[in-house]
Amino acid sequence: MINAVGRDIPEEILKATGKEVFQGTHHFDGFEYQTASHKVKCVINSNGTKLVDSIHDVLVKCGIKDGMTLSFHHHFRNGDKVLNMVMEEVHNMGIKNITICASSLGSQNDPIVYMLDDGTITEIQSSGVRGQIGKAISEGRLQGLAIMRSHGARSRAIESGETHIDIAFIGAPTADEYGNLNANGGKADCGVLSYSAADAMYADRVVAITDTLVPFPNLPAQITQTYVDYVVKVDEIGDPTKIATGAAKPTTDQRKLLMAKYCTDFVVATPYFKEGFSYQTGVGGASIASTKFLAEIMREKNIHMSFGVGGIAKPMCDLLEEGLIKTLVDTQDFDQDAIKSVATNPNHHYITASEYADPFNKGAYVNKLDFVILAALEVDTHFNCNVVVGSDGVITGAQGGHPDTAAGAKCTIVIAPIMQGRIPTICTDCTTVTTPGEDVDVVVTDYGIAINPKRTDLIEATKDKGLPLKTIEELRDIAYSITGEPEKVQFGDRVVGIIEGRDGTIMDVVRQIKKFEFNN
Amino acid sequence: MEIKKPAVAGTMESSDCQVTVEPGEGKIDFTLDSAVAHQFGNQIKKVTLETLANLGVDNVKISIVDKGALDCTIKARIEGAVFRSVDQYKDLPWGGAIK
Numbered sequence: 001m002i003n004a005v006g007r008d009i010p011e012e013i014l015k016a017t018g019k020e021v022f023q024g025t026h027h028f029d030g031f032e033y034q035t036a037s038h039k040v041k042c043v044i045n046s047n048g049t050k051l052v053d054s055i056h057d058v059l060v061k062c063g064i065k066d067g068m069t070l071s072f073h074h075h076f077r078n079g080d081k082v083l084n085m086v087m088e089e090v091h092n093m094g095i096k097n098i099t100i101c102a103s104s105l106g107s108q109n110d111p112i113v114y115m116l117d118d119g120t121i122t123e124i125q126s127s128g129v130r131g132q133i134g135k136a137i138s139e140g141r142l143q144g145l146a147i148m149r150s151h152g153a154r155s156r157a158i159e160s161g162e163t164h165i166d167i168a169f170i171g172a173p174t175a176d177e178y179g180n181l182n183a184n185g186g187k188a189d190c191g192v193l194s195y196s197a198a199d200a201m202y203a204d205r206v207v208a209i210t211d212t213l214v215p216f217p218n219l220p221a222q223i224t225q226t227y228v229d230y231v232v233k234v235d236e237i238g239d240p241t242k243i244a245t246g247a248a249k250p251t252t253d254q255r256k257l258l259m260a261k262y263c264t265d266f267v268v269a270t271p272y273f274k275e276g277f278s279y280q281t282g283v284g285g286a287s288i289a290s291t292k293f294l295a296e297i298m299r300e301k302n303i304h305m306s307f308g309v310g311g312i313a314k315p316m317c318d319l320l321e322e323g324l325i326k327t328l329v330d331t332q333d334f335d336q337d338a339i340k341s342v343a344t345n346p347n348h349h350y351i352t353a354s355e356y357a358d359p360f361n362k363g364a365y366v367n368k369l370d371f372v373i374l375a376a377l378e379v380d381t382h383f384n385c386n387v388v389v390g391s392d393g394v395i396t397g398a399q400g401g402h403p404d405t406a407a408g409a410k411c412t413i414v415i416a417p418i419m420q421g422r423i424p425t426i427c428t429d430c431t432t433v434t435t436p437g438e439d440v441d442v443v444v445t446d447y448g449i450a451i452n453p454k455r456t457d458l459i460e461a462t463k464d465k466g467l468p469l470k471t472i473e474e475l476r477d478i479a480y481s482i483t484g485e486p487e488k489v490q491f492g493d494r495v496v497g498i499i500e501g502r503d504g505t506i507m508d509v510v511r512q513i514k515k516f517e518f519n520n
Numbered sequence: 521m522e523i524k525k526p527a528v529a530g531t532m533e534s535s536d537c538q539v540t541v542e543p544g545e546g547k548i549d550f551t552l553d554s555a556v557a558h559q560f561g562n563q564i565k566k567v568t569l570e571t572l573a574n575l576g577v578d579n580v581k582i583s584i585v586d587k588g589a590l591d592c593t594i595k596a597r598i599e600g601a602v603f604r605s606v607d608q609y610k611d612l613p614w615g616g617a618i619k
Contacts, residue, residue, distance in 0.1 A: 392558060421535050421588030422556045484591060486559035516557040518565055 005384055005433045007508045013495055014506070017145070022505040025407045025439055028359065036161030039204040041229060049177045050231045055089040055209070058230050059167075062205040064090065067097045068166040071158075071199045074104040074127075075171070075183065075190035075332060079242030082171035082209050085234065087112045091120045099123040099144075101163055103154060103195035103353070104398050107131030108242070116141045125163060127151060128388045128398025137496050138394040140512040146395070146497035148388055148434075148510075151195065151331070152357030152364060152404035153502045158198040160360055162504060168203035170196045170223060171237040175210035179228025180221035183350075184343035186212030188238035191312075191333030191342045193222045197352035200227040211237045222350055244335040250292075251285035255446045259415050260289035262468065263373060263444045268297055269462040272370040272411055275303050280310040280366075280405055281373040283334045286415045290373060291315045298324050309356065309365050310401060312348075317341040320348060329365055331356045331401075357404035359502045366401070366408030374402055374414045378423075378430045381472050383437030383452050385414060386430040388499060391423040393489040393513045395497060399434050403502050406439035411458065418445040424479035424486060426450075426472065431489055433508045434499050447478050490514055521606060521617075523580045529600030530589075537589040539597040541605050544579035548572060554586035567591045571598045575617045 002008050003021035014021065043050075052058040070090070072083045083102065090098060091112075096119050105124070110132040115121045117136075123144035129137060137146045149157060157163040170193065173186030183193050188211065200206050200223045208223075208231045217225075251257060263286070267273050279294075281287045292315060298304065307327040308316050314337035319325045321341075328348040333339045342348045357366050366372075376385040377397060385406075390396035406412040416425045426445060441458060443450045448470035451459050462469070480486075491511035499508040523543045530538040537554075550568060554561060564586060571594075572580065582601075584594070599618050603609070612618060 391556065422560060422590060423588065482590065484560060484563050486556075487562060489558040516554075516561050519562050 003506065005382070005436045005507060007433055009506045009509060010495060013498065013509055017498065017506070020505045022436070022501040022507045025436060028503045033160060033360070035159050036164065036202055038202050050179050050228065051177045052230045052232050055086055055232060055234070056093070058207050058232050059089060059093065061230060062167045062207065064093065064095055064167070066095055069099040069101055069164060071101040071165040071168040071203060072103070073170065073193065073195040073199070074102060074106065075193060075195065076188060076238035076243050078106060078108045078245055079188065079239035080108045080171065081239065082169060082237050083109055084112050086169050087115060087120070091115055096120055097122045099125065101125045101165055103127060103151065105129045105133050109133055119143060125149065125157070126398070127154065127400055129395050130397065134395035138510070138513045140494055140496055142496065145495070147500055148399060148497055149500040150357065150399040150403045150502055151353045151401045152359055152366070153500055153504065155198045155354035155358035156360040156502070156504060158202045159354065159358065160504070165199055165203035167205045167207060168196065168199035170200065170206065170208050172208045172210045173237070174212045174214045174218055175208045175231050176214055176216040176218040177231055178216050179208055179225040179231055180216070180218040181208050181223040181228065182218055182221055184339065185214065186210065188236065188240045188243060189339050190238070190243055191339035192330050192350045194331035194351060194353045194356065196223060198354055205229050207232060209234055209237055211235060244333065244339060251289055253285060255417055256286040257289055258446050259286045259417065259444055260293055262449055263290040263413060263415055264293035264297065265467055266413065266442060266444065266449055266462060267294060267371060269465045269467060270411055270458060271461055273303070276306040277303070277370045278307050278309070278368060279305055279371045280308065280369055280409070281316070282375055283311060283313045284375050287373050287375065288313070288315050290415070295319055295324055309369060310405070312338040312342070314338060317348070320345060357401050359404070359407070364404070364408065366404045369405060369409035371411050371413065372405040372409040374406065374412065376414050376416050376425070378425055378427055379414055379416055379440070379443050380427050380430045381476055383440040383443065383472065384430050384433040385435040385440055386432045387434050389432040389510055391431060391489070393431065393491055395510060403435045403439070406435045407502060411442065412440050413442045413444060414440055415444045418447045418475060418479045419483050422483050424476070424483045426475045426479045427486065428476060432499060432510055436507070443472060443475065445475055447475060450475050490516055521576050521602060523577065523602065523605045524607070525605055527601045527605035529604060530597035532585060532587060534587050535589055535593070537584050537586040537594055537597055539601040540583045541601045542581040544581050546579055548578060549581040551583040552586065554584070556586065556588050563591070564594060567594050568598060571595045574619065575599065575602050577602055
């Protein structure tokens with residue numbers, strides 16, 4: 001069945017998943033539903049402790065068995081040790097058919113890729129998958145389906161009961177013996193535990209794994225004792241040198257600086273740029289440069305940002321310190337400065353992933369955004385974006401909050417160079433659609449800016465301001481004139497993964513890769 | 521032109537390609553390892569065969585390791601490798617076989 005972004009979703013996938021096709025970003029606005037519930041094993045005895053000696057013992061206490069769903073967070077990013085540590089024990093116990101529900105997976109999880117081949121892990125739900133596991137899924141080595149869903153969609157899936165977590169594992173930089181967890185003050189701080197909030201509230205069993213036990217009560221706690229069944233102390237939950245590697249250094253790349261300038265000029269030309277505007281940006285070189293350019297104009301015009309959202313890095317923290325930003329709300333930290341800021345600056349707040357981006361609660365922060373500055377692997381002439389599947393057809397990226405913020409923000413800007421190597425970023429049709437074009441308003445490239453034709457208000461507001469405006473087709477034609485017109489990736493037939501829309505519908509499917517064959 | 525000895529041109533840097541030519545076995549034997557094979561594999565083959573035809577080469581083993589080079593780069597690397605294989609470093613046929 002063809003969905004609202006023109007993708008043909010195979011009937012057997014709709015049948016196997018019980019899902020509907022994507023019918024538009026606002027299709028479920030006002031939808032009423034009953035949230036899920038979870039099992040609680042009460043603790044009334046007042047002389048107990050929740051400390052358990054080992055991962056093995058806690059798995060036994062939680063009743064680990066074949067077919068369970070285990071959840072993890074990725075706040076330790078490339079430095080995470082918790083997921084592999086738990087899964088290695090699960091594997092040693094001979095458990096099979098596990099579904100991993102992770103907020104994201106990356107190359108730090110390469111060591112457990114063999115568990116796809118031996119059937120320990122048979123389903124994966126994640127924001128996306130970088131590294132060897134992504135490649136393995138694309139090669140068809142996962143027995144079941146991989147579901148790639150945004151941060152908001154993950155909260156929705158858990159809260160609605162679509163995904164029921166049997167055991168949630170929460171790597172906690174600090175914990176007390178009764179399960180009050182915080183993300184600062186330990187050996188491997190990660191700033192916030194936003195992605196684990198829904199896991200703690202909706203999983204049947206919740207296990208905290210820490211390397212820093214602190215005296216009771218560990219306050220303020222981001223996840224509290226009423227949700228946590230067991231606490232396990234291990235030697236190391238993360239490698240601090242690899243946790244905060246996400247943010248780019250200030251760039252000197254002229255192409256990125258040019259795009260940053262175009263982006264800032266566009267932002268300033270819109271009616272949303274005024275006292276009290278709100279803003280989210282990424283941590284790529286062009287995004288960070290555009291934040292710096294924007295700050296200069298904010299100083300000059302005495303304009304302040306009411307709040308900044310998202311994954312946070314140093315440039316946004318600097319503006320908070322300077323007073324140009326009033327409030328930061330934070331679901332993830334990309335560098336040590338952000339981790340320190342959320343721990344110490346009273347205007348820098350922890351929020352949950354649900355508060356950030358969930359379309360199925362009573363209103364997420366993304367709905368209050370004026371601007372979001374995003375990146376993409378591909379943007380097509382329908383303004384659809386792809387942030388998950390590489391141009392070689394291999395799963396290589398993650399949705400993160402891309403579709404959530406794009407849907408919520410009044411002005412969604414995607415910054416993308418017109419080509420990356422020989423791959424035209426601006427193309428006729430994306431390899432895979434992850435964010436629908438209806439939510440993407442502006443595309444900024446090094447060869448000019450294209451505004452989504454449906455945003456006649458933005459077209460009107462930004463004309464005659466000296467901006468290098470072009471149509472999206474013109475940008476594509478420039479790209480193709482340099483690279484040549486690309487052929488479509490040759491996929492196999494088997495569907496290995498689905499790209500889930502924020503509302504749980506199917507945006508697109510990802511098929512198994514196959515070896516390239518010449519026409520003749 | 522007849523390929524006299526193995527020769528290489530180009531690098532493995534992004535947006536370049538490395539072309540290796542060797543004496544053939546009576547035909548053009550083409551192998552490609554490209555980061556963008558799915559999108560541009562057929563185009564790269566076409567450019568390769570056209571460039572070899574312009575040079576008058578029809579008996580060669582040519583292998584290209586491509587890191588996303590544009591057509592103009594691929595053509596230049598093939599020409600470079602072929603002329604190196606015959607030790608011709610001056611009086612190159614600019615505007616002739618090289619166009």
